[in-house]
Amino acid sequence: MQLTGDRFTSVSAQYGNDLATLPEYPAEIRAPAGTLAGVSAFQVQLSDHDITTPGDAPNVLVAMNPAALKASLSVLEAGGTLIVNEDTFDDRNLAKAGYATSPLEDDSLRGYNLYRVPMTRITKEVCAVLGVKPRDADRSKNFFALGLISWMYTRPVQPTIDWISSRFRNNELVCTANTAAFKAGHAFGETAELFDFIYEIKPARLAPGTYTNISGNTALSWGLVAAGQLAKLPLFLGSYPITPASDILHELSKLKQFGVRTFQAEDEIAAAGSAVGAAYGGHIGLTTTSGPGVALKGETIGLAVSLELPMVVIDIQRGGPSTGLPTKTEQADLLMAMYGRHGESPLPIVAAYSSSQCFDAAIEAVRIAVKYRTPVMLLSDGYLANGTEPWKLPDLDSLPDISVSFATEPNHVNEDGVASFWPYLRDENLARPWAVPGTPGLMHRIGGIEKEDGTGNISYDPANHEFMVRMRAERIARIADDIPEVEVEGDLDADVLVIGWGSTWGAIGTACARVRAEGGKVANAHLTHLNPFARNLGEILRSFKTVLVPEMNLGQLSRLIRAEYLVDAQSISKIMGQPFTAAELAEHVRGALA
Amino acid sequence: MTDLSVTTPKDWATDQEVRWCPGCGDYSILTAMRMLMPDLGVRREDTVFVSGIGCAARFPYYMNTYGVHGIHGRAPAIATGLALARPDLHIWVVGGDGDMLSIGGNHLIHALRRNVNLKILMFNNMIYGLTKGQYSPTSEVGKVTKSTPMGSIDQPFNPLSLAIGAEATFVARTHDMDREHMMAMFRQAHAHKGAAFVEVLQNCNVFNDGAWETITKKAARDEMLIRLEHGKSIRFGVDNEKGVVVGGDGQARIVEVADVGEAAILVHDEHRDDPALAFMLSRLSSSPFTPTPVGVFRNVQRTEYAEAVSGQLAAAQAKSGPGDLGALLRSGPTWTVE
Numbered sequence: 001m002q003l004t005g006d007r008f009t010s011v012s013a014q015y016g017n018d019l020a021t022l023p024e025y026p027a028e029i030r031a032p033a034g035t036l037a038g039v040s041a042f043q044v045q046l047s048d049h050d051i052t053t054p055g056d057a058p059n060v061l062v063a064m065n066p067a068a069l070k071a072s073l074s075v076l077e078a079g080g081t082l083i084v085n086e087d088t089f090d091d092r093n094l095a096k097a098g099y100a101t102s103p104l105e106d107d108s109l110r111g112y113n114l115y116r117v118p119m120t121r122i123t124k125e126v127c128a129v130l131g132v133k134p135r136d137a138d139r140s141k142n143f144f145a146l147g148l149i150s151w152m153y154t155r156p157v158q159p160t161i162d163w164i165s166s167r168f169r170n171n172e173l174v175c176t177a178n179t180a181a182f183k184a185g186h187a188f189g190e191t192a193e194l195f196d197f198i199y200e201i202k203p204a205r206l207a208p209g210t211y212t213n214i215s216g217n218t219a220l221s222w223g224l225v226a227a228g229q230l231a232k233l234p235l236f237l238g239s240y241p242i243t244p245a246s247d248i249l250h251e252l253s254k255l256k257q258f259g260v261r262t263f264q265a266e267d268e269i270a271a272a273g274s275a276v277g278a279a280y281g282g283h284i285g286l287t288t289t290s291g292p293g294v295a296l297k298g299e300t301i302g303l304a305v306s307l308e309l310p311m312v313v314i315d316i317q318r319g320g321p322s323t324g325l326p327t328k329t330e331q332a333d334l335l336m337a338m339y340g341r342h343g344e345s346p347l348p349i350v351a352a353y354s355s356s357q358c359f360d361a362a363i364e365a366v367r368i369a370v371k372y373r374t375p376v377m378l379l380s381d382g383y384l385a386n387g388t389e390p391w392k393l394p395d396l397d398s399l400p401d402i403s404v405s406f407a408t409e410p411n412h413v414n415e416d417g418v419a420s421f422w423p424y425l426r427d428e429n430l431a432r433p434w435a436v437p438g439t440p441g442l443m444h445r446i447g448g449i450e451k452e453d454g455t456g457n458i459s460y461d462p463a464n465h466e467f468m469v470r471m472r473a474e475r476i477a478r479i480a481d482d483i484p485e486v487e488v489e490g491d492l493d494a495d496v497l498v499i500g501w502g503s504t505w506g507a508i509g510t511a512c513a514r515v516r517a518e519g520g521k522v523a524n525a526h527l528t529h530l531n532p533f534a535r536n537l538g539e540i541l542r543s544f545k546t547v548l549v550p551e552m553n554l555g556q557l558s559r560l561i562r563a564e565y566l567v568d569a570q571s572i573s574k575i576m577g578q579p580f581t582a583a584e585l586a587e588h589v590r591g592a593l594a
Numbered sequence: 595m596t597d598l599s600v601t602t603p604k605d606w607a608t609d610q611e612v613r614w615c616p617g618c619g620d621y622s623i624l625t626a627m628r629m630l631m632p633d634l635g636v637r638r639e640d641t642v643f644v645s646g647i648g649c650a651a652r653f654p655y656y657m658n659t660y661g662v663h664g665i666h667g668r669a670p671a672i673a674t675g676l677a678l679a680r681p682d683l684h685i686w687v688v689g690g691d692g693d694m695l696s697i698g699g700n701h702l703i704h705a706l707r708r709n710v711n712l713k714i715l716m717f718n719n720m721i722y723g724l725t726k727g728q729y730s731p732t733s734e735v736g737k738v739t740k741s742t743p744m745g746s747i748d749q750p751f752n753p754l755s756l757a758i759g760a761e762a763t764f765v766a767r768t769h770d771m772d773r774e775h776m777m778a779m780f781r782q783a784h785a786h787k788g789a790a791f792v793e794v795l796q797n798c799n800v801f802n803d804g805a806w807e808t809i810t811k812k813a814a815r816d817e818m819l820i821r822l823e824h825g826k827s828i829r830f831g832v833d834n835e836k837g838v839v840v841g842g843d844g845q846a847r848i849v850e851v852a853d854v855g856e857a858a859i860l861v862h863d864e865h866r867d868d869p870a871l872a873f874m875l876s877r878l879s880s881s882p883f884t885p886t887p888v889g890v891f892r893n894v895q896r897t898e899y900a901e902a903v904s905g906q907l908a909a910a911q912a913k914s915g916p917g918d919l920g921a922l923l924r925s926g927p928t929w930t931v932e
Contacts (some may be wrong), residue, residue: 014929203931212928226919236679256910258917261678261903266704270671273664273701277644277675280662281683285675303665392931393923437660437676437683440639445608445654447663448647457610458655 001064004146005042007163011155013213013390016203017046020506022054022579023386027243027326034088034096039071046153048202052354052506054387056581060152062145064088064119066097082112083148085141087120115194119144119185126184132177140181147185153199157186209392216355216384217244219391220314221251223362225258228284230363231370232403235260236278237286238271240293243326244382245316248288268293272300272313279309282406282436284366288314291333292322298341301375305345305472306448308432310369317381319577328577329382331502332553337377338531338560344469346476348372349530351379353505356391358384361528367402372479373431379530381552383503383579407433407442412454423456430475480532486525486540494521496592497544501527501557504550504580511585520593530557533564541567546592548572550585603628606638608658614649619770619796620717624656626776634784641684644673646698648690649724649798650717667698670705673712681900684784687714692722695731695751703760709788710899713780717794718753721802734881754876754891757791758869764788765872765892769795771810775888782890788898808882822875822889827859830885838878846874848885864893
């Protein structure tokens with residue numbers, strides 16, 4: 001189902017629609033078919049104008065079996081089009097899905113435009129004449145559905161047929177069966193006269209440029225590669241497989257021609273440790289993971305805070321705690337990113353807000369890391385990671401130069417007049433020198449034990465410890481001078497401000513625009529930097545009577561804002577493993593305006 | 595650039611006061627390392643000591659090279675990242691038995707099986723020193739410590755058996771009472787291309803004083819240390835009257851040479867690809883109360899990890915040229931909006 005969803009998305013993107021997707025699949029690899037737990041779904045919104053969410057309630061739902069119907073019917077809009085594969089509605093499948101009677105027979109679907117299509121039967125029939133066994137043919141029924149939907153949405157046929165040929169080129173029988181099923185589905189739509197309408201979505205009027213359809217994890221991987229080039233430093237990724245972050249490891253492992261070293265470590269801790277070691281050696285040390293992995297890396301991140309070495313920790317958040325909902329999205333790691341370490345160990349936090357923007361967020365995280373010699377937390381989530389959207393390719397010449405220099409010379413003269421190297425002397429950004437092994441005359445030892453200011457020697461001196469703790473905090477706080485101010489969209493004189501971070505960006509923006517279109521006055525803003533906050537944030541927050549903070553957690557940013565600015569920020573929570581819909585948020589905004 | 599020929603042990607020492615307890619075995623290991631370094635033909639700036647946590651892990655502060663004092667158990671992981679990023683460096687990893695075998699056991703075995711070019715020195719004093727005297731993963735059963743008032747019930751690790759089982763390509767043992775032997779072992783570890791594991795029997799004179807004395811004190815060495823030398827019969831004793839044979843059951847055992855004849859005595863072959871011989875020798879002793887082999891148990895060649903990583907990078911670049919970011923961004927389907 002994910003494959004057919006991807007295919008439909010891809011052909012729509014090339015056709016020029018704007019789009020946003022929401023893939024949803026079970027944590028199990030081969031979850032039992034026909035059960036609620038085994039339902040794999042793919043939601044896509046297509047548009048002839050600029051959109052930022054996968055939509056609220058879909059207009060059309062294709063249910064391949066009773067379990068899929070049961071799991072997804074609630075999202076379909078009232079009166080929406082419901083297409084079911086009627087061949088799967090037998091007693092066994094109905095029982096597996098927990099239906100006492102068939103919903104196709106008991107009138108429970110009367111609020112929808114129900115179309116019963118014998119997808120399995122037709123697929124088997126068209127495949128039988130090609131010599132495909134019924135059991136193999138059964139696997140091609142998703143392509144029948146793809147063909148049918150392609151017809152409904154007037155998608156071009158040839159790109160998908162070409163894609164099937166290429167994708168399944170190593171198995172001629174599967175290739176033939178899938179092509180036949182796809183064509184049969186398309187022909188069914190054209191000839192069965194079952195549907196009284198088709199959807200025609202014209203290409204969106206997007207800004208001129210070259211586009212590609214991209215997922216958050218791919219954009220993030222490419223952003224890291226770009227950052228390496230902009231910093232003129234090699235990338236080193238230490239990583240341990242974890243959903244939904246593994247695709248970054250996969251993508252970067254394919255990019256060795258860029259000089260990217262990927263290391264699949266024995267565990268999360270070693271993944272982080274190897275990144276610290278590589279950073280000491282002069283590489284950009286990266287480690288990718290999800291929430292449970294960040295917890296394991298905590299001690300090592302603390303070491304990087306103490307060593308003051310550049311490193312980027314990438315957290316693709318998922319539902320927690322513990323294993324939680326590995327394939328579902330959540331934003332509940334913000335406080336862990338902020339505070340989840342021992343001792344006073346502040347670090348900068350950058351959050352991506354859309355799938356394609358993961359590219360820029362990755363560059364920004366690396367920029368801060370190398371300039372200030374600090375571990376940086378880069379937050380994304382399962383929704384951004386797996387969701388896709390069209391991305392206007394950036395002009396590479398417009399990307400910032402983020403290169404820094406290694407130390408090459410002694411930076412101190414001892415009392416005896418001999419030049420020496422002090423690893424904890426600071427530059428104008430309070431960053432210490434990055435002196436890499438191999439540099440003559442700059443040999444130095446660094447470690448996790450508290451260091452004396454300047455010399456970096458072990459020091460247990462009480463006043464020195466307080467000085468160093470405050471220095472580390474000040475160094476991070478001052479980054480506020482070096483990040484963009486928050487921009488407010490909409491009605492600056494409104495009473496209500498909706499402010500968010502991360503993947504809620506699309507839903508917040510759409511919801512607020514909808515309310516404004518209805519005549520409501522509302523402003524919205526989005527944070528790309530969670531630590532430090534932008535310089536103007538306090539002023540903005542205080543200029544609104546009501547501040548709403550939608551988050552896929554129990555109110556983490558709202559807590560940070562309340563603590564930092566003494567503003568009565570109100571949390572809007574959703575923790576269902578799914579993103580907010582614009583409709584839900586618009587309802588909250590209307591409530592606040594009432 | 596430093597002239598290789600002029601360094602002395604003093605050049606390899608830092609100005610930092612060494613803070614081990616007076617009488618600690620670590621001092622003699624440090625001295626052996628500082629004395630060896632000028633002979634190795636390497637520059638100080640190309641040498642890095644990486645450590646975890648524990649008494650032994652303070653080692654980097656005392657060597658005038660680059661150094662990272664990391665976190666407990668993680669030194670092999672940190673060093674692996676450094677070795678992959680910088681295959682040009684000479685990297686030593688130093689830790690104790692708790693650091694390497696308990697909290698860091700996982701990283702140790704993976705660094706060994708990957709054959710990362712790290713020289714890993716494990717100072718084994720069979721006790722936790724820095725945390726003041728708890729039993730360690732090498733403490734003997736029955737060991738009474740603060741955390742085992744009725745005696746330890748844990749089966750200890752045999753560190754060399756573990757290293758050999760973890761596919762290590764270089765495995766050796768030495769002890770802190772014999773500087774020449776330590777230097778010889780460190781020298782061979784340095785010369786080995788790949789991961790080298792050296793267990794150094796070390797005395798903790800505060801929490802486990804004399805633990806190795808039964809085998810390492812001068813008067814006991816002839817009887818209790820079995821010196822392994824490549825290509826030579828494995829014999830020991832005041833008059834070399836004892837030797838090691840492999841019986842029909844495949845077990846190595848100690849015999850009187852006179853009883854079996856010189857020809858029956860096992861000839862040591864550290865280069866043997868099959869690890870069974872080295873493993874058998876590692877099983878000869880699991881405590882300081884029986885004759886214990888010292889020297890190089892195993893020394894074989896296998897592809898070094900960082901070299902393999904660099905090789906794949908070079909192969910990828912040879913195949914598709916250096917990475918082109920613009921082309922990467924256009925590697926999927928694209929379309930143009932006018």
